[in-house]
Amino acid sequence: MLRFVLKRLLSLVISLAVASVVIFLFVEVVPGDPAAYMLGMNAQEDTLAALREQLGLNGTLVERYLSWIGGMLRGDFGTSYTYRTPVAEMIGERIWISLPLAVYALTLSTLIAFPAGIWAASKRGSLADVLVMGFTQLGVAIPNFWFAMLMVLLFAINLRWFSAGGFAGWDAGFLPAMKSLTLPAVALALPQASILARVMRSSLLDTLGEDYIRTARAKGLSRRQALWRHALRNALIPVLTIIGLQFSFLLAGAIIIENVFFLPGLGRMVFQSIAARDLIVVESVVMLLVFAVILVNFLVDVAYAVVDPRLRVKA
Known part of the structure; x- marks a missing residue:
């Protein structure tokens, strides 16, 4: 029974790892810039750049993924872009x-x-x-x-x-x-x-x-x-x-x-x-x-x- 449970646990961990990559990539490739959406169509480029920096959107995909998944493992899911609430x-x-x-x-x-x-x-x-x-x-x-x-x-x-x-x-x-x-x-x-x-x-x-x-x-x-x-x-x-x-x-x-x-x-x-x-x-x-x-x-x-x-x- 223990061997059966351990094999299923390993499968669970692998499935979660694959799912996290798929979810992150799928959401990230959706068209639209959160900063532009929040500030509106007439926002200045320097203002957009500052907001992207504040939201952590300027890093590479790998950096952003590692930051996101690392935070989730620590129980930190990040801060909402819209409500500025954890x-x-x-x-x-x-x-x-x-x-x-x-x-x-x-x-x-x-x-x-x-x-x-x-x-x-x-x-x-x-x-x-x-x-x-x-x-x-x-x-x-x-x-x-x-x-x-x-x-x-x-x-x-x-x-x-x-x-x-x-x-x-x-x-x-x-x-x-x-x-x-x-x-x-x-x-x-x-x-x-x-x-x-x-x-x-x-x-x-x-x-x-x-x-x-x-x-x-x-x-x-x-x-x-x-x-x-x-x-x-x-x-x-x-x-x-x-x-x-x-x-x-x-x-x-x-x-x-x-x-x-x-x-x-x-x-x-x-x-x-x-x-x-x-x-x-x-x-x-x-x-x-x-x-x-x-x-x-x-x-x-x-x-x-x-x-x-x-x-x-x-x-």
């Missing part, structure tokens, strides 16, 4: 909105998908199976931002159970803050729950067709008993993959939903920073999100080894 402080403020939102949405998705997928698999070919698969197909097809706007119209404007947008803040209390995140979390959870339920059903049906399940049935176990005692655990490997990918998506890909609900999260901050050519914020936040994605994939690999001991031997 990027770490900006991330610290926003992540306590994006992270709970992602966890909330993933929890709702899992609570919906697991029972639905297991029930559909246990009722294969029945009306219940057809209905579950029909609803999941609908959930995959509906864009989450459109569903979000429908929920705002119904629950915020007509029924007035929730606010139409904004974040109450954790200072207002846990329940008011979670209430602010409920509609965005539901909007994010619907398509993810639909995907996860379909994967859960498919994986269970494949597992129920294995020889050891037929042997268990031949020894007297009912289909329900074979499903819960033997099939479910072995069907979890592809499901864990989807859960890991979904969490990464929910943390890094909620830009549209955060803009629909005016949530001051990481996604909205990246969107605003791109518009303002605030390169240091874009690089640091994207690198942090990539780290979260790679870390989640690492934890999923470890979870694989826990669920299926055969993987430790192969590693």
Whole structure:
């Protein structure tokens, strides 16, 4: 098990190193000068040069990369060009909105998908199976931002159970803050729950067709008993993959939903920073999100080894 974990850790470090180079080069080659954007089109050349020097934009690509990555390793993400505020402080403020939102949405998705997928698999070919698969197909097809706007119209404007947008803040209390995140979390959870339920059903049906399940049935176990005692655990490997990918998506890909609900999260901050050519914020936040994605994939690999001991031997 230790060898398996160490190999995955080495892969994690290599992936982060490659990702940092790609992110830096990609952001740096985007057209536009942050200094010119901040000072306007009529700024004097000497003023632009002074601002570029102040922002550290005059160094070579290698110098700027090493300065940026070295600062991140020390916990210093640099200073925002636009707000003149440490990027770490900006991330610290926003992540306590994006992270709970992602966890909330993933929890709702899992609570919906697991029972639905297991029930559909246990009722294969029945009306219940057809209905579950029909609803999941609908959930995959509906864009989450459109569903979000429908929920705002119904629950915020007509029924007035929730606010139409904004974040109450954790200072207002846990329940008011979670209430602010409920509609965005539901909007994010619907398509993810639909995907996860379909994967859960498919994986269970494949597992129920294995020889050891037929042997268990031949020894007297009912289909329900074979499903819960033997099939479910072995069907979890592809499901864990989807859960890991979904969490990464929910943390890094909620830009549209955060803009629909005016949530001051990481996604909205990246969107605003791109518009303002605030390169240091874009690089640091994207690198942090990539780290979260790679870390989640690492934890999923470890979870694989826990669920299926055969993987430790192969590693």
